[in-house]
Amino acid sequence: MSRLIVVSNRVSAPTDPSAGSAGGLAMALSAALRKYDGLWFGWSGNTTPVWKPEAQIEDRAGVTVALVDLEPQDVDEYYNGYANKTLWPLFHHRVDLSAYERSFGEGYERTNDRFAEALAPLIQPDDLIWIHDYHMIPLARDLRRRGIKNRIGFFLHTPWPVRQLLVTLPYHRRLVESLFDFDLLGFHTREWLDLFRDYVASEPGIHGRLLPNDALMAFGKTVQTGVFPIGIDVDAFVEARNSALGIRTYDRMAASAAFRSMIVGVDRLDYSKGLEQRLLGYEQFLKDKPEQRGKVFLLQVTPLSRDDVDAYQDIRSRLDSLAGHVNGTYGDVDWQPVRYLNRTYRRDQLAGIYRAARVGLVTPLRDGMNLVAKEYVAAQDPEDPGVLILSRFAGAAEEMTEALLINPFSREEISDALSRALAMPLAERKDRWQALMQVVRDSDVALWRDMFVATLQAIPTGGAKPVPEV
Structure with a gap:
């Protein structure tokens, strides 16, 4: 060649x-x-x-x-x-x-x-x-x-x-x-x-x-x-999930969850990722399902980017405020509804985090593809997989039709999807994961x-x- x-x-x-x-x-x-x-x-x-x-x-x-x-x-x-x-x-x-x-x-x-x-x-x-x-x-x-x-x-x-x-x-x-x-x-x-x-x-x-x-x-x-x-590089990501650091990260996350269900979002700081809509939808879920308070938490990993662009400074300020609002309104002495982190993690660490999450929440307002959705699926335990909630406006939605597809502009749709995902029986979770994993393999990088x-x-x-x- x-x-x-x-x-x-x-x-x-x-x-x-x-x-x-x-x-x-x-x-x-x-x-x-x-x-x-x-x-x-x-x-x-x-x-x-x-x-x-x-x-x-x-x-x-x-x-x-x-x-x-x-x-x-x-x-x-x-x-x-x-x-x-x-x-x-x-x-x-x-x-x-x-x-x-x-x-x-x-x-x-x-x-x-x-x-x-x-x-x-x-x-x-x-x-x-x-x-x-x-x-x-x-x-x-x-x-x-x-x-x-x-x-x-x-x-x-x-x-x-x-x-x-x-x-x-x-x-x-x-x-x-x-x-x-x-x-x-x-x-x-x-x-x-x-x-x-x-x-x-x-x-x-x-x-x-x-x-x-x-x-x-x-x-x-x-x-x-x-x-x-x-x-994504599917085999490499599965290997990262099964690596010593991937397993150690999974164990740490499982222990820190303290028997709570973890919802995870991983996105660089950008207004296209629907981060404000995600937090508002999660807040709506806590309003709609008071019985879930103390039983779930949202881990949002958001590395900073383009700090010298005004629009990115603005969204960082708004997200800091919104995460604090949700925690101040709904948190308790032993429970923080949102864990909001502005840092970068290695691929094997992310694989362990994804695996520990009962729900992967991916809500871009518009996205070329979105590989986080595919990484989340690849990281799951085949015997006990989590559920992917995916914006219909991500390019990945064209392939990943077995995800729970939502309109991220609707906080009610996000809330309903979270309720459905957390209550989904194991058999349905497995069926959906198997179909999604086939898509991930068929579109390997x-x-x-x-x-x-x-x-x-x-x-x-x-x-x-x-x-x-x-």
Whole structure:
């Protein structure tokens, strides 16, 4: 096979492939890069006073990585600005939080062009290039301008917004047009792909056409699209559950529960995760079921993120206040209804926490996939599994239909689902878990990776393809 080049905003190749803290995506991509003698390119996370296009090459546990530093202005405008203050909220239907500042867009275009400047000299003629996520939508266009003819694929890890919201973005057409310099566009779900297709086919002035087999034609080019639902490294997660630390964490959680039923939520701090709605729904449950007070508790693990973005500071303050309100209203001398933690745990620790939880509560308001739902299922004891409650607005809901699917905007639905989950008989819990576990195995991250790479490799030619004659 050709060499594989993975491109992402940050390079997450683990320094130790056996590290329990390494994410499943990083492990899967790292394994592919070792197998195919590949390269992982991205921002180092560091800043430099003056831009230098020469990438720093190093080895991380057998993976070759190429890193570039960015100027502080690039970080402010490209990363903190356009990526996290403009595109992220827009793609999650939070137009009220999107900042449409011209300097952000200029920084986004400039920084992607700089990435292309640094990456182009590293590309060999037969390389496959796989670019990840909304940070780097224009990168294929900028590589094509430098004469790169290789096959280039793109995978979007977030949802795609509905057309009526996308058009609030200044220069939305230019952003979408740049996607047609890729050979393959990948989405988590059919819903996200259909929304993209709707923009191309319906936006006035584009005159896009839907071709057979999910190909699209617009802007004088054609591009192949596809649905590639991402998953977790199932075997590695089960191994983490059964590891010494996983078992020890499970024992600690079981002991700390003191014969109470634990409900667990694990999400990084983000307004898209429905954390406020989750706490309000849990509070509604305590109101609706007073007999459950003292018998359950919610463990909410929420690592902090993007502290330099105002919206994240605001939600942290609101969650601190709401968790304190629930504990102050319903707590007792020997019972705290909410355990709210702002810290990060290793994968094997999380596996032990998930296993100890009677209910996994996953309530994003909009999410590309949501791997916590799949991790929770993989961590369960087959003989006594817990119950997954899942927002219907997570991409995972398209596959995981045996979860208790809820509308996270309705606190009553969250309350009812908690009541049902905690009362569910063992036979039903087993049946649901077995069906969900099959879904988790069928969408393993390695299968996702290999399917995308194989599809990209099978595309006949790289480079911008002209519109076929009719």
